[in-house]
Amino acid sequence: xxxxxxxxxxxxxxxxxxxxxxxxxxxxxxxxxxxxxxxxxxxxxxxxxxxxxxxxxxxxxxxxxxxxxxxxxxxxxxxxxxxxxxxxxxxxxxxxxxxxxxxxxxxxxxxxxxxxxxxxxxxxxxxxxxxxxxxxxxxxxxxxxxxxxxxxxxxxxxxxxxxxxxxxxxxxxxxxxxxxxxxxxxxxxxxxxxxxxxxxxxxxxxxxxxxxxxxxxxxxxxxxxxxxxxxxxxxxxxxxxxxxxxxxxxxxxxxxxxxxxxxxxxxxxxxxxxxxxxxxxxxxxxxxxxxxxxxx
Amino acid sequence: xxxxxxxxxxxxxxxxxxxxxxxxxxxxxxxxxxxxxxxxxxxxxxxxxxxxxxxxxxxxxxxxxxxxxxxxxxxxxxxxxxxxxxxxxxxxxxxxxxxxxxxxxxxxxxxxxxxxxxxxxxxxxxxxxxxxxxxxxxxxxxxxxxxxxxxxxxxxxxxxxxxxxxxxxxxxxxxxxxxxxxxxxxxxxxxxxxxxxxxxxxxxxxxxxxxxxxxxxxxxxxxxxxxxxxxxxxxxxxxxxxxxxxxxxxxxxxxxxxxxxxxxxxxxxxxxxxxxxxx
Numbered sequence: 187x188x189x190x191x192x193x194x195x196x197x198x199x200x201x202x203x204x205x206x207x208x209x210x211x212x213x214x215x216x217x218x219x220x221x222x223x224x225x226x227x228x229x230x231x232x233x234x235x236x237x238x239x240x241x242x243x244x245x246x247x248x249x250x251x252x253x254x255x256x257x258x259x260x261x262x263x264x265x266x267x268x269x270x271x272x273x274x275x276x277x278x279x280x281x282x283x284x285x286x287x288x289x290x291x292x293x294x295x296x297x298x299x300x301x302x303x304x305x306x307x308x309x310x311x312x313x314x315x316x317x318x319x320x321x322x323x324x325x326x327x328x329x330x331x332x333x334x335x336x337x338x339x340x341x342x343x344x345x346x347x348x349x350x351x352x353x354x355x356x357x358x359x360x361x362x363x364x365x366x367x368x369x370x371x372x373x374x375x376x377x378x379x380x381x382x383x384x385x386x387x388x389x390x391x392x393x394x395x396x397x398x399x400x401x402x403x404x405x406x407x408x409x410x411x412x413x414x415x416x417x418x419x420x421x422x423x424x425x426x427x428x429x430x431x432x433x434x435x436x437x438x439x440x441x442x443x444x445x446x447x448x449x450x451x452x453x454x455x456x457x458x459x460x461x462x463x464x465x466x467x468x469x470x471x472x473x474x475x476x477x478x479x480x481x482x
Numbered sequence: 483x484x485x486x487x488x489x490x491x492x493x494x495x496x497x498x499x500x501x502x503x504x505x506x507x508x509x510x511x512x513x514x515x516x517x518x519x520x521x522x523x524x525x526x527x528x529x530x531x532x533x534x535x536x537x538x539x540x541x542x543x544x545x546x547x548x549x550x551x552x553x554x555x556x557x558x559x560x561x562x563x564x565x566x567x568x569x570x571x572x573x574x575x576x577x578x579x580x581x582x583x584x585x586x587x588x589x590x591x592x593x594x595x596x597x598x599x600x601x602x603x604x605x606x607x608x609x610x611x612x613x614x615x616x617x618x619x620x621x622x623x624x625x626x627x628x629x630x631x632x633x634x635x636x637x638x639x640x641x642x643x644x645x646x647x648x649x650x651x652x653x654x655x656x657x658x659x660x661x662x663x664x665x666x667x668x669x670x671x672x673x674x675x676x677x678x679x680x681x682x683x684x685x686x687x688x689x690x691x692x693x694x695x696x697x698x699x700x701x702x703x704x705x706x707x708x709x710x711x712x713x714x715x716x717x718x719x720x721x722x723x724x725x726x727x728x729x730x731x732x733x734x735x736x737x738x739x740x741x742x743x744x745x746x747x748x749x750x751x752x753x754x755x756x757x758x759x760x761x
Contacts, residue, residue, distance in 0.1 A: 281501065302736075419711075
């Protein structure tokens with residue numbers, strides 16, 4: 187059937203609302219970010235001062251607070267990749283052993299990811315409180331009395347790790363659900379055949395589960411990296427970057443500069459940070475392809 | 483009982499002990515929030531009891547009436563319902579066109595849309611703020627809604643298009659021959675058939691919009707327009723020492739989403755699987 191130009195136009199109307207919103211609220215802001223990053227501008231003045239790459243240079247070489255925030259996000263990310271995903275994998279393996287109550291466990295483990303970052307942050311702020319927090323009370327009960335009045339979120343040594351713990355608490359159920367779905371796609375015949383050949387549980391895990399789970403594991407780790415690097419709600423509701431900037435992460439930094447009216451500077455920071463995220467995910471995808479190939 | 487059975491029982495018991503321990507740590511903070519929301523200030527500071535001594539429901543009344551929580555709650559309901567409705571309508575229209583219709587620049591547009599799913603856009607709230615400012619939509623309900631709607635579109639189009647692609651074409655062709663318009667086919671045939679995909683989109687976007695905080699922080703100053711997550715931060719600043727009241731507020735912000743989650747688990751898990759596969 188031949189399609190007339192008039193029909194083509196009326197077909198085009200189907201995507202018009204989506205297209206307009208996409209152009210105005212996605213594409214334009216992305217392009218505008220690059221444009222703004224080469225100007226010094228406070229968001230109010232008519233005049234924008236073109237400064238080229240000066241702000242990029244300043245962020246990269248003269249802004250230790252930015253690097254500190256990057257390191258903080260990296261710290262949370264590394265902990266999540268290892269501890270959180272390790273726990274998610276362990277739990278997925280345990281639940282996929284055809285045990286009773288699989289659905290109940292699944293429902294409960296996915297409860298924290300459903301809650302909002304602000305709610306989770308404020309609940310845990312309460313748990314970590316020095317004076318009446320349940321954590322110190324619990325520690326005192328199992329005779330760790332030295333933590334009485336210890337304010338976990340106000341101490342430089344413990345603030346970031348405390349937030350990281352909450353972040354992992356909130357996130358492990360997400361990895362668990364995806365890994366469990368991945369485990370359930372592995373055909374049971376493979377394990378049965380291995381059993382007949384006399385392979386023990388560890389050999390089955392090493393030679394069947396791990397190789398077949400690599401694509402899923404890549405997805406989980408990319409989601410973990412992107413999610414942890416972009417942590418914001420928890421930081422904002424628990425510490426707002428404090429004590430003395432020790433829990434700042436890139437997004438809270440970008441937000442802080444924007445609130446101070448340094449629009450050009452904060453967009454330059456956003457570009458650098460976005461670039462880092464993009465590189466990290468491409469490296470991750472490349473590495474997993476390589477790994478996958480070698481196993482075949 | 484033979485050796486094999488004994489071993490299995492032991493392993494199963496250890497498995498359950500580990501799983502139950504983790505499950506308790508998942509539930510306990512939420513339980514603590516609920517329990518604290520029914521205590522008095524005095525009970526929170528001086529006595530650590532699991533359950534409140536007297537069930538102090540008045541915290542909820544105070545939160546709703548004196549602390550503007552009724553307003554925040556209604557705002558969140560409004561943003562979620564209207565936002566989700568338009569995400570579903572606009573994305574399903576576009577997805578139908580991408581799956582079935584011919585138009586100018588179809589492939590280019592589709593790949594552009596998918597590309598925005600892959601590009602990390604952490605700092606985009608800065609230009610978004612400026613854009614809304616120049617459109618006169620800063621600190622307005624419409625401005626926030628437009629951000630929410632456009633945020634949800636790319637993934638929704640991607641998911642619904644996949645679903646439309648798999649539907650058999652014959653029914654639609656028959657309807658076309660009978661004189662049904664393209665829009666009529668979309669509205670009367672394709673959309674009702676796509677209910678499972680639409681349900682997933684509705685649930686995923688409800689969770690996202692209800693829980694969204696950063697955009698609400700950037701876009702809104704006026705307390706009367708704030709959604710509940712944003713309201714909680716204002717609330718926390720105002721009633722900084724009234725913990726039972728804050729816990730009542732947190733509970734109000736949490737209960738609707740937990741109910742939706744418990745009723746719709748199947749769709750949520752499906753949505754996550756679909757979301758993970760896109761990556």
